[in-house]
Amino acid sequence: MTAQSKISTAFDPVATRADFPILSKSIYGKPLVYFDNGASAQKPRQVLDAMRDFSATEYSNVHRGVHYLSGKATDRYEASRRTVQKFLGAAHEDEIVFTKGGTEAINLVAYSYLAPRIQPGDEIVLSVMEHHSNIVPWHFLRERNGAVLKWVDIREDGSLDIEAVDAAITAKTKLVAITxxxxxxxxxxxxxxxxxxxxxxxxxxxxDGAQGAVHELVDVQALDVDFYTLTAHKLYGPTGIGALYGKRKHLKGMRPFNGGGEMIREVTRDVVTYADPPARFEAGTPPIIESVGLAAAIDYLNGLDRAAVRAHEHDLLTYAREGVRQFNWLRVIGDAPGKASILSFETEGMHAHDLATVLDREGVAVRAGHHCAQPLMERFGVASTTRASFGLYNTRAEVDVMLEALAKARKILV
Amino acid sequence: MDDTLRELYQDVILDHSKHPRHFGKLVDATNTAQGHNPLCGDRVTMYLKVDASGRIADIAFEGKGCAISQASASLMTDMLVGRTVAEAEKLMGGFLHLVKGEDAGDLDPDDRERLDVMAGVSAFPMRVKCATLAWHTMKSALESGETAKTE
Structure with a gap:
């Protein structure tokens, strides 16, 4: 690529690849084609360096000591919170609670916000395409509190009918939980x-913003959403940290989640009083190094033209979608207009796991299985699918490798 | 083509998976068990007819799964019909070692040869659970008829 074309394009995925050390790895002698970004994304050097540098020079526990490093680490941890706040467009930094991931963020809302508000027969509205992390916490409330789960079906192309959502919301509905x-x-x-x-x-x-925060430009105030969750590891950041956005008015009235250090105002032998949000929900030593990594990942994304990244990912999806049309034995599941860069498909006569094994030997990493979305699998009458999910560093040339590998798999397996 | 891949998906395996032996139900089963692989959603149901002398008179299985799991189930049913429960248990123990690349122990040479078509799985640790699902389910069917899981 010439310098000139690089200047004229807002985003250059090939140049970006140099930031991700793992992408130069070979798998069984083949260049890695990483199409499992929906499960977890790879991390740029900027994230790895930030975590290592912080650990080497500024690390300590937070909100505890009076010593120099404690102050430094606390500053960095709280700066990370503000980075997430701005990333999501939240009005206040205390509306961001650090969790260990997206799953914990949803469990926190289920336990601390919703459970005390549920009377037997109260309803929670969710779609059939939820990830188990946005299903099982509500099943807990069904089992323990007598909540009723109301499922909203989707159209055959995978799109959601707003009228169907509206119709499911009744006087008994206490929450809509939707991806x-x-x-x-x-x-x-x-x-x-x-x-x-x-x-x-x-x-x-x-x-549930596990995927949304990656592919969409989120503004929680414009959306006016009450709770929004994200996880760092899908956002090119580290594992072990996620965040819950909650409107101040909700967080203020919520009971604590875990009990332990840092979440209290005062503890005596007889009583305990709790800290204000967000500390109230952050018991124990939080993922401090990971918070620095998450902030570095967000900084990295902000350093790119995110609209151009989105356009690039969409181009990959369109290219792959067109590419698989040549296979009359392959059925794409999910063709909703404006969808994000995730391509799931079922293959006649080939099981997803066999297919994924053959692709793996070609260096192509895809996900095969039920993707923690069994009600959705049931909706489409499949036990499992193969999923290619594209990230910012993927290229059309990699899609070509996958298409060739798919043809090869057909020859081996059928 | 990749040799390890060829060994995994050799013709015998693909033949078993496309034309599974003993596929279906047994209406007069004495033992049944369901197996489930929660990671991929694959399911298998095993039906056995054990006669008064402790011999497996008939076997059938139903289920959906990948080529490895289907071939493994088919091969197993083919090999276990007519054996005593004790013989079956010995063979199952040997198989479970074999697919992990471990010593399969003292097996009859003919049995060893037939099982060897599944040995390629040991080069694919992520797929061992596919190969063992039917065997674990068979074990449950013989023991108590409870749901088997491979994780």
Whole structure:
């Protein structure tokens, strides 16, 4: 690529690849083609360096000591919170709670916000395309509190009908829990509209942003969403940390989640009083180094033209979608308009696991299985699918490698 | 083509997976068990007819799964019909070692040869659970008829 074309393009995925050390790895002698970004994304050197440098020069526990390093580490941890706040467009930094991931963030809302508000028969509205992390916490409330799960079906192309969501929200609904982007279908839900419809009936909305925060430009204030969750490791950051955005008015009234250090105001032998949010929900030593990594990942993304990244990912999806049309034995599941760069498909006569094994030997990493979305698998009458999920560093040339590998798999397996 | 891949998906395996032996139900089964691989969603149901002398008179299985799991189930049913429960248990123990690349112990040479078609799985640690699902389910069916899981 010439210097000139590089200047004229807003985003150059090939140049970006140099930032990700793992992408130069060979798998069974073949260049790695990493198409499992939906499960977890690879990390740029900037994230790895930030975590190592922080650990080597500024690390200590946070909010505890009076010594120099304690102050430094606390500053960095709280700066990371502000980075997440700005990334999500939150009004206040205390609306960002660090968790160990997206799953914990949803469990926190289920336990601390919703459980005390549930009477037997109260309803929680969710779509059939939720990830298990946005299903099982609500099943807990069904089992323990008598909540009723109301499932909203999707259209055959994977899109969500806003009228179907609206119809599911009744006087008994206590929460709408919905994904922003389906991890299997790539469907982007009409979140702002869902929130508007739910609020019109006085119902709050939690959005699972595990994929949404990666592929969409999120503004929680514009969306007016009540809770939004993200996880760092899908966002080119480290494992072990995620975040919950919650409106101040909700967080203030919520009971603590875990009990332990840092989340208290005062502890006596007889009573305990709790700290204000977000500390109230951050018991124990938090993922401090990981918070620095998450902030570095967000800084890295902010350093790119995110609209151009989005366009690039969309181009990869379109290219791959067109490419698989040559295979009459392959059926794509999820073709919703405007969907994110996630391509799931089922293959006649070939099981997803056999296919993924052959692709792996060609260096192509895809996900095969139910993708922690069994109700969705049931909806489409499949036990499992193969999923290629594209990230910012993927290229059309890599899609070509996958297409060739798919043809090869057909020869071996059928 | 990659040799390890060829060994994994050799013709015998693909033949078993495409044309599984003993596929179906046994209406007069004495033992049944369901197996489930929660990681991939694959399921298998094993039906056995054990006669009064402790011999496996008939076997059938139903299920959906990958080529490895289907071939393994088919091969197993083919090999276990007509054997005593004790013989079956010995063979199962040997197989479970074999697919992990471990010493399969003292097996009959003919049995060893037939099982060897599954030995290629040992080069694919992520796929061992696919190969063992049917065997674990068979074990459950013989023991108590409870749900087997491979994780």
């Amino acid at each position: 922003h982007i389906s991890n299997v279908l790539g469907t982007v839900t009409p979140l702002a509209e869902i929130v508007a419809r739910a609020h019109a009936k006085g119902v709050p909305v939690l959005a």
